[in-house]
Amino acid sequence: MKKSDTKKALLDAAEEAVRESGHDGFSYADLSNKVGIRKASIHYHFPGKADLLSSIMQRYRENLLKELAIINENTPKASDRLLSYISIYRSALKGGSALCLCVAFSIGQQTLDEQTREEISDFRKKIFDWLYNNFTLADKDGSISNLGNLKEETAGLISLVEGAQIGARFAHDMHYFDLSLNPFKKRLEN
Amino acid sequence: MKKSDTKKALLDAAEEAVRESGHDGFSYADLSNKVGIRKASIHYHFPGKADLLSSIMQRYRENLLKELAIINENTPKASDRLLSYISIYRSALKGGSALCLCVAFSIGQQTLDEQTREEISDFRKKIFDWLYNNFTLADKDGSISNLGNLKEETAGLISLVEGAQIGARFAHDMHYFDLSLNPFKKRLEN
DNA sequence: GTCTATAGGGAGATAGAC
């Protein structure tokens, strides 16, 4: 198999594993089974597990930030942009069996290498800024009711979405996510 | 040392470890160092790790449900009760280094034994009911503004508080918790 | 009750053949 194909298969399998079981909840043996390659061979593509985890995070960050940029391009109203944000986190749940990669890494940060932790930290800041800018837009276009302090609204929405993911995965029930988000969604004018 | 004293020391050390590192983020060796007992001796008090984890959870559940009952006895206004609830989760953060036990177990549920998972699940339901009853009270005493659907409010507050814990611990910053909770707190009338 | 000693397994990682 071509080097890049195996590498992608490993990244895909590892990302899925992290989102379902956490980064220390899967082993090279698990990965080996999923991809159909001996576990020693994984080290050819990623010398250590830290390299693998860092690569997953890098790829995820690039893709998601691109998605958010596209939302801004195509969606004029702030409330609609936030709805898109919420739906990204909703679909990441995969019916209640997985978390988005950012939440999965954030809850297991203690045993991560410094570099990956930095990447997550930087990523979280960028998400915060994107939301903050769109709450600022909402303050102008009036598409969200009862707006308070914009930094508080931003932190509150991130916490709400991440907490809803945790709860929904625990219960294996998407309904819990929707239930949690509804009070916020009712403030959005469509 | 008396049996019950060692047992309590083990429970205390294990609870702290779970809240800081997760239930598979600490070993009998870690516990052995903290308590000053050889790791083999731990098995005398708790035959397996599952027994230890289950005991921590049982103790925590009993204590917290007792606390919530006392809040109801001593605090007439719904908004004040919810403030107490929030402050329990806030102080559990220990400045951003730990989670409350319920969140710590909830995020690591995949590798828990069935019994402990059941205990957490049951505990979460009881927390939900306590909050739901107090949102119902708020609907009567008018101490929370803009009340929507009460189940949604309940799920939303749990998600908010749990997500705020995750974010605050990641950033090692209590401020993030306070920032996240402020929009909700502003709806409470004091 | 607590100890020493050790079993048994799984983790990530490396060497070297092909």
Place this chain on the structure above:
DNA sequence: GTCTATCTCCCTATAGAC
């Protein structure tokens, strides 16, 4: 690039002396 074989380390758990 992928393989087999092996290494080292750490985990939970048990046996048996004191």
